Amino acid sequence: MAYKEIYESWQTDPEGFWMKAAGAIDWVKPPSRALNPDHAPLYQWFTDAEVNACWNAVDRHVLAGRGNQLAIIHDSPVTHLRKGITYKELQTRVASLAGALRAKGVEKGDRVIIYMPMIPEALEAMLACARLGAIHSVVFGGFAANELAVRIDDCKPKAIIAASCGIEPNRIVHYKPLLDGAIDIATHKPDFCVIFQREQEVAKLVEGRDVAWHTFQYGVEPADCVPVEGDHPAYILYTSGTTGAPKGVVRHTAGHLVALNWSMRAIYNVGVGDVFWAASDVGWVVGHSYICYGPLIAGCTTVVFEGKPVGTPDAGTFWRVMSENKVKSFFTAPTALRAIRRDDPEGLFIKEYNLKNLQALYLAGERADPDTIQWAQKHLQVPVIDHWWQTETGWAIAANPLGIEELPVKLGSPSVAMPGYDVQVLDEGGHPVSPGTLGAIAIKLPLPPGTLPTLWNAEERFKKSYLTQFPGYYETGDAGYIDADGYLYIMARTDDVINVAGHRLSTGAMEEVLASHPDVAECAVIGVADQLKGQSPLGFVCLKKGAQTSHEDVVKQCVQLMRDKIGPVADFKRALVVERLPKTRSGKILRSTMVKIADGTEWKMPATIDDPVILDEIKTALQGIGLAKA
Numbered sequence: 001m002a003y004k005e006i007y008e009s010w011q012t013d014p015e016g017f018w019m020k021a022a023g024a025i026d027w028v029k030p031p032s033r034a035l036n037p038d039h040a041p042l043y044q045w046f047t048d049a050e051v052n053a054c055w056n057a058v059d060r061h062v063l064a065g066r067g068n069q070l071a072i073i074h075d076s077p078v079t080h081l082r083k084g085i086t087y088k089e090l091q092t093r094v095a096s097l098a099g100a101l102r103a104k105g106v107e108k109g110d111r112v113i114i115y116m117p118m119i120p121e122a123l124e125a126m127l128a129c130a131r132l133g134a135i136h137s138v139v140f141g142g143f144a145a146n147e148l149a150v151r152i153d154d155c156k157p158k159a160i161i162a163a164s165c166g167i168e169p170n171r172i173v174h175y176k177p178l179l180d181g182a183i184d185i186a187t188h189k190p191d192f193c194v195i196f197q198r199e200q201e202v203a204k205l206v207e208g209r210d211v212a213w214h215t216f217q218y219g220v221e222p223a224d225c226v227p228v229e230g231d232h233p234a235y236i237l238y239t240s241g242t243t244g245a246p247k248g249v250v251r252h253t254a255g256h257l258v259a260l261n262w263s264m265r266a267i268y269n270v271g272v273g274d275v276f277w278a279a280s281d282v283g284w285v286v287g288h289s290y291i292c293y294g295p296l297i298a299g300c301t302t303v304v305f306e307g308k309p310v311g312t313p314d315a316g317t318f319w320r321v322m323s324e325n326k327v328k329s330f331f332t333a334p335t336a337l338r339a340i341r342r343d344d345p346e347g348l349f350i351k352e353y354n355l356k357n358l359q360a361l362y363l364a365g366e367r368a369d370p371d372t373i374q375w376a377q378k379h380l381q382v383p384v385i386d387h388w389w390q391t392e393t394g395w396a397i398a399a400n401p402l403g404i405e406e407l408p409v410k411l412g413s414p415s416v417a418m419p420g421y422d423v424q425v426l427d428e429g430g431h432p433v434s435p436g437t438l439g440a441i442a443i444k445l446p447l448p449p450g451t452l453p454t455l456w457n458a459e460e461r462f463k464k465s466y467l468t469q470f471p472g473y474y475e476t477g478d479a480g481y482i483d484a485d486g487y488l489y490i491m492a493r494t495d496d497v498i499n500v501a502g503h504r505l506s507t508g509a510m511e512e513v514l515a516s517h518p519d520v521a522e523c524a525v526i527g528v529a530d531q532l533k534g535q536s537p538l539g540f541v542c543l544k545k546g547a548q549t550s551h552e553d554v555v556k557q558c559v560q561l562m563r564d565k566i567g568p569v570a571d572f573k574r575a576l577v578v579e580r581l582p583k584t585r586s587g588k589i590l591r592s593t594m595v596k597i598a599d600g601t602e603w604k605m606p607a608t609i610d611d612p613v614i615l616d617e618i619k620t621a622l623q624g625i626g627l628a629k630a
């Protein structure tokens with residue numbers, strides 16, 4: 001069947017569509033219905049079913065005789081290691097870890113924070129939680145102790161599972177001191193921490209609180225899979241919102257299984273025995289959906305890559321991993337390709353490797369610029385598929401569904417809406433606009449299975465952030481348009497979220513950090529265009545009267561403060577000290593005008609501006625650091 005027919009079959013009978021998709025999942029108790037609209041506008045899926053995510057990702061493949069197939073390949077250029085774990089081995093390891101967690105009191109519904117680098121143990125920790133029905137919350141390693149503490153206080157974990165260290169090309173990331181620091185800052189204290197000691201750095205354990213990964217599994221009874229209700233949370237994943245407090249996106253178990261399984265075939269065109277590689281991190285949604293759960297549910301081999309697109313050791317790493325591991329579908333962020341292209345513009349490394357298994361390249365996480373897509377098309381000679389989604393949705397809202405039909409690619413567009421998503425572009429009054437007209441992108445409720453049903457501990461915030469602006473719709477926070485053929489174009493965010501190297505960051509959170517500097521009276525953070533990373537954060541600070549610190553020192557301290565409070569991932573390296581910030585007469589800082597001036601794009605003097613001269617001052621300051629070119 002072609003894409004159009006499939007999409008229409010969902011439109012005509014959404015319930016039938018998702019019940020059919022549910023047939024591919026192993027249920028303890030099958031669902032009698034797909035959608036549960038009882039609490040609309042909050043919707044749930046497969047609520048009367050019972051299921052276990054770990055069973056579907058691991059055990060069922062062993063039962064089906066695929067125990068000897070590789071489930072995980074760990075390819076780690078930063079440690080010069082490459083190893084495989086079969087489904088049978090994974091089952092044994094996960095059951096043992098789950099048994100040990102249970103022996104220390106972790107049960108269904110308990111939260112467990114996972115703070116680990118790109119090692120198979122991170123996936124094992126996630127799966128061990130899923131096995132018990134415990135709710136995991138993975139925190140990205142590039143966040144500072146303070147961010148980890150915020151998450152500890154919000155989800156109140158019974159346990160934290162961490163590694164002793166992570167490895168960045170230029171340094172060892174000392175996870176353990178960060179973890180200890182976070183626990184010190186947090187009000188909530190976990191009952192215990194499990195530490196996976198890596199040989200690159202062995203951490204000191206805190207007596208009475210910390211246990212070692214291997215030791216604490218000694219002699220424990222392996223745990224079986226615990227059935228959970230369809231709407232039992234599988235995990236919480238924090239993501240950036242408008243303010244400093246991150247949003248805890250909740251993922252329910254059954255919808256997550258059904259949707260991911262469907263997407264593996266329909267979008268990525270892979271199934272049992274195929275090798276799938278998403279070069280992301282378990283700390284992001286891509287890591288949850290397409291490093292851990294999606295490929296394993298579908299019986300693929302997933303690649304856990306611990307390295308960078310360039311510098312580990314060179315711009316040929318991605319192609320080596322693909323060729324040595326026979327990768328069929330590959331997923332990365334456009335930034336990674338831009339980094340590779342910068343080092344190897346002619347794609348010479350690509351020619352050194354045999355990529356005959358590669359069927360397609362998928363891009364997401366930020367806008368894929370046509371130049372980068374064309375470069376990849378030219379050198380790889382496979383379809384390059386941009387697809388659009390968010391932490392909130394957990395899987396693609398729009399894509400070119402290769403497993404259904406390869407649609408013509410339109411550069412700059414992530415193609416068309418996937419079944420389950422009725423995507424509309426709305427004007428400020430919430431009315432659908434005509435094709436080609438820019439507006440806010442919204443999705444008609446209900447969202448499909450696998451998407452967020454709410455925010456952890458914050459139902460009101462969920463409603464306010466996503467459901468209030470356009471009643472009956474989910475507000476994506478992205479702006480763009482749909483063309484006459486139904487292709488979507490995602491142009492910008494409508495909120496204070498910026499996207500740096502495929503990482504979603506909140507300028508609001510960064511402003512809170514700058515404001516905490518004792519000399520800073522006022523501040524603003526904007527995302528300016530960056531050739532490599534898409535956007536790059538830039539701070540503006542106005543100093544308090546009588547501040548004694550030199551401008552240079554204030555900037556240095558602000559950069560350090562951001563690293564300490566949010567983490568290196570914020571990539572905050574530049575700030576300008578200015579006299580005043582441009583504002584409207586009602587006092588709103590004109591951030592979007594500042595962005596346009598910085599990027600050298602066309603801008604209009606806002607009618608509501610308080611003092612136009614300030615924009616000239618800002619422009620001069622920007623020109624001083626090589627921005628705001630006419």
Ligand code: COA
Nearest residue numbers: 141142168173279280286333335336339365501502568569
């Ligand atoms: N743990 C600790 N620190 C981390 C980290 C982690 N897991 N990941 C990144 N960092 C740090 C980096 O070391 C760097 O610190 P530095 O300021 O001391 O150098 C900082 O965070 C910024 O990192 P990064 O964004 O990786 O920038 P970079 O300049 O080192 O590398 C790219 C540039 C393009 C190679 C890199 O950004 C990249 O691979 N991007 C793709 C991202 C991606 O796949 N995203 C997927 C989302 S779907």
Ligand code: AMP
Nearest residue numbers: 364365366367387388389390391490504
């Ligand atoms: P995250 O939740 O970190 O995955 O970030 C989601 C946001 O990244 C989206 O709301 C978009 O702003 C942006 N994004 C993700 N994928 C794409 C894409 N293919 N094209 C344009 N923007 C994208």
